[in-house]
Amino acid sequence: MSRLIVVSNRVSVPKAMGAAGAQGGLAVALSAALREHRGIWFGWSGKETETFTGHLDMQRNCDVTTATIDLEPQDIDEYYNGYANRTLWPLFHYRIDLTEYDRSFDEGYERVNARFADSVAPLIEPEDLVWVHDYHLLPLGSMLREKGVTNRIGMFLHIPWPPTRLFVSLPNHEQLVASMLHYDLIGFQTEEWLDSFTHYVKKEMGLPVADDGTIEYQGRQILARAFPIGIDYEEFTEGARSAEAREAHDRLKSSVRGRKMLIGVDRLDYSKGLGERFDSFGRFLTDNPDMAKDVVLLQIAPPSRENVASYQQIRHDLERKAGHINGAHADVAWVPIRYVNRGYRRTELAGFYRAADIALVTPLRDGMNLVAKEYVAAQDPEDPGVLILSQFAGAALQLTDAVLVNPHSTEEVSDAIERSLRMPLEERRRRHQALLNSIREEDVVDWREAFVATLQGKRTTEPSHAEPFLAADETS
CATH class of the missing domain: 3.40.50.2000 (Glycogen Phosphorylase B;)
Incomplete structure (x- = not known):
């Protein structure tokens, strides 16, 4: 059975049932998947370091292996507080009035995604499945392709995808979406958010989208599909x-x-x-x-x-x-x-x-x-x-x-x-x-199993050389 490598902004260290601070339903479901697939959960530790070294803190708790890195204060300010939560979060929730565009945010977002790619790529074995989570890491798939990772890689977005007329207000919006098209599977919470995404790639990028959500891009096929999440009932x-x-x-x-x-x-x-x-x-x-x-x-x-x-x-x-x-x-x-x-x-x-x-x-x-x-x-x-x-x-x-x-x-x-x-x-x-x-x-276990099965089952051609998501000053 293939291992599962889960990548998210933060890692929820598994805890025993009833332990203080026990995690929520999503963490429980992902922990179960990682135990089943002998996987690794990788992400930011939540801690600061004065100088980024790429040091991995590997732990094993409740039969789940976690791997975390620390980030510099500038990383946290530009990538997390900046691009993730002052640019993408308000824009994706239709609050264009609160959306902030700052070139340093773009640079920090690209830099931290590159650091994630540098750190997690050596952990990925040839048959592993890679599952990336949420808006913090949209370009990570393209950066892993840059490093020669040819594994099946899926992305799941836990928040809405905005209508095209709002999304195009984001500087370098096409580069960001192009970077996402190096995933094999892109999952959304609802058909509404899926429709918004496929409308963008058809209207703004001129790409064909089949009735089953398959997008043709640079000789490859990327499947976009809705996977409504539930609770662990x-x-x-x-x-x-x-x-x-x-x-x-x-x-x-x-x-x-x-x-x-x-x-x-x-x-x-x-x-x-x-x-x-x-x-x-x-x-x-x-x-x-x-x-x-x-x-x-x-x-x-x-x-x-x-x-x-x-x-x-x-x-x-x-x-x-x-x-x-x-x-x-x-x-x-x-x-x-x-x-x-x-x-x-x-x-x-x-x-x-x-x-x-x-x-x-x-x-x-x-x-x-x-x-x-x-x-x-x-x-x-x-x-x-x-x-x-x-x-x-x-x-x-x-x-x-x-x-x-x-x-x-x-x-x-x-x-x-x-x-x-x-x-x-x-x-x-x-x-x-x-x-x-x-x-x-329609609980969280059904959601997890459906996503992983789809990621395993739909084969695509070998990825071409991926274009990285570029910061604003590199695209002018």
Whole structure:
């Protein structure tokens, strides 16, 4: 059996079930694949070094081998905080107003991808499969080809792919996509993001795309296909039945004192629509004074990317909005919004989900969104809560029995909250069962096995010499 080499920006060191800080469902699924294929997980350690040496830290935990490198502060600033999170992330989430273009970002992105290629290439044996993850490493496949790697290489993008009219605002956009066309397989979360990508290569590059997603480029065939990701259903539901989950459920239920509870769990990010969510909840409180004091919103939002100015701004804005809504509506015995800036273990979150009558999952744009699926999986089927889901989340294409909303409309979300609080038990059960069937049947294991099988099964001709992704000053 071929080994599997997984490459991602960061590496999640496998931990035993129930260990402190146990990883999420994606890490569990990839760890299982690596054990099955005797593979290696390679990426950045998350640590800084004054001078890049290329030193590999090899470890083995829970039968999975990991290999990590440290990066210089300039690398982190230009590649990670810069090109990845101030250029690609906002652009790919349709926030062209927040997208920053800086030549040093391009240079850092190319430099770090080259360092990844230099470090991982010697680990790749002739029959290995290579699976690269996410927007941090889009040109890595072309750089591995430059080093003579002829193995099957796949890329999976966990975030949306923007429409062509937005993507062309990226300097050197064609060089970036050309570098991606040295992968054998490119995976997307949904058909929508796949269609956006194939529209670009047809319209801007003039390349033929077959009905099955095969792209012809320089005498080779590259397959582009949608692989919707799910949760590890068995692993998550096992955690949801744990003593820790039950304790978290009981603690939260006791604290709301019989009130209905809404929950949101999101990384602190402008793509998650948290400001719009607070505005919508405030609108609900204003429009439904007879129900208001019987409802509490718990918003868990761990901070992220705190060195990026737009993330500092979203935290400031949310604190202001929460304070304004609480000041306008609270009384001495009740505060409508509980806003928490910290993370929780997944077993605790499972207990919180089960305690919540409604989940508000209302991103402005999301590749998939697994919180929506975890919420459904955690529910009591005899008395399930209601999932209110943004129509702009990738999960909305699968979870059609959720209450789907436009997160930009405060009135629509407010109405959905009111409707969900009044929803009869029979309807809640019917919706939950349909959602649960989808989540159980299309889990993360199915996603992983489908991608790896496709990467193994579709042969292409030998890769030609790959053009590297060039920094801006090299293309002028």
